[in-house]
Amino acid sequence: MTSPQPIVVFGTGGLAKEVTWLLEDTEETSFSIEAYVDLNPVAPTFLGRPVVSEETYLRDLRIQCPEAILAIGDPTAKRHLATKLTGHGVVFPSITHRTASVNKTVTVGSGTVICRDVIFTRDISVGQQVYFNFRCSLAHDVTIGDYVVVNPHACVSGMVEIGDDCVIGAGSVIRQGIKIGEGSTVGLGAVVFSDVPPGVTVVGNPARPMWRKES
Template sequence: MALARTERILVGVVGAGGFAKEIMPIARYSSEALKSISESVELVFVDRDLSDAVVNGHGVLSENEFFADTASKKFFNVGIGDSKIRQRISEKFLAQRVKPLDFRAKSAVTYDAVDIGEGAVLCDNSIATSNCRIGRFFHLNINAYVAHDCEIGDFVTFAPSVCCNGFVSIGDHSYIGTGAVIRHGKRGQPLMIGEGAVVGMGAVVTKDIPPYTTVVGNPARPMARN
């Protein structure tokens, strides 16, 4: 049922730290479409730390305050880099029947046949090119790209300026650090980055990475343990 134009919509950016503050302008842009169903769209941060009542011009609510709010419709996305926390928060909000809202910067680009799951954050100058399959609550940071024919799991994070070339498969909860470069794989034989893997800042990945392995350097190698 359509909302009356006077009814209120509440959009929550979960977190109030650095990344959450960076994506609030993207949230404002992405929320413009909601004004077609309501004239009153309010954006807030949702955070445990309530020492600041207002951050960058937006109010800060606790989770309980957000859930108790009487807005006609509520939407959310998660501005927290830790993928396990991101999953836990998203499941909690979904259980409260709060709908995920993709945050896509005006300059973010997707090409043909790109399938991205709910809750994506696509920052400025990010690109997902053709024939990509990307999971839920994906973070694609500033100037990062995913090239053709890649398969990316749920709760994956690309830091700024990541270069992920074609035919790459990345497992759930992987983290790809700032400026990392992932070499292209082959059709039918993608370069594999396992679930929970961490690729360090500036690393150059030239071969498969096992699950839950941290790699650094050029070429990327498992980080030595002390």
């Protein structure tokens, strides 16, 4: 058996706890968390492992530990950090929990995380740095852009298109063939029956616009 690959986790918040659980909740993990990286560390350790600054990681740890997972929920902040780290040679593996059901026709970009009991049927395309929380599902011919967050129990029907930097709320349902514009948010438990323009937050059943991001 090969030794686990060392990896660092960027972030020390709730999502970092979820990512740690994902990496540890396996019979034979492929990764070993060496440290957590925080832009402004406030404690020397997190979940029993050292916390280092971004500067310290890039200077002292990157060469021996070039792989990282970004446990950051905000798509804009995550995109900015990923772009910066890529320029320093940091690599972002995709990670899939052993209980997820992902058809062989599914394509997944770098840095994407697929949590426990997620279901992907077939002919699905997923971009980079997407986070799928536990027990969400994607049906056939779905396309998802980069830096998207899909929260627990979200149900995405067939032929849906979700643009970059979107957040799909827990327990939401998106009808077949719907397009979710770039930078939009589907609220908690929303039921989406019509297309969502870019930068819009929709809530309710049926989902209606709540507000639009400033351009």
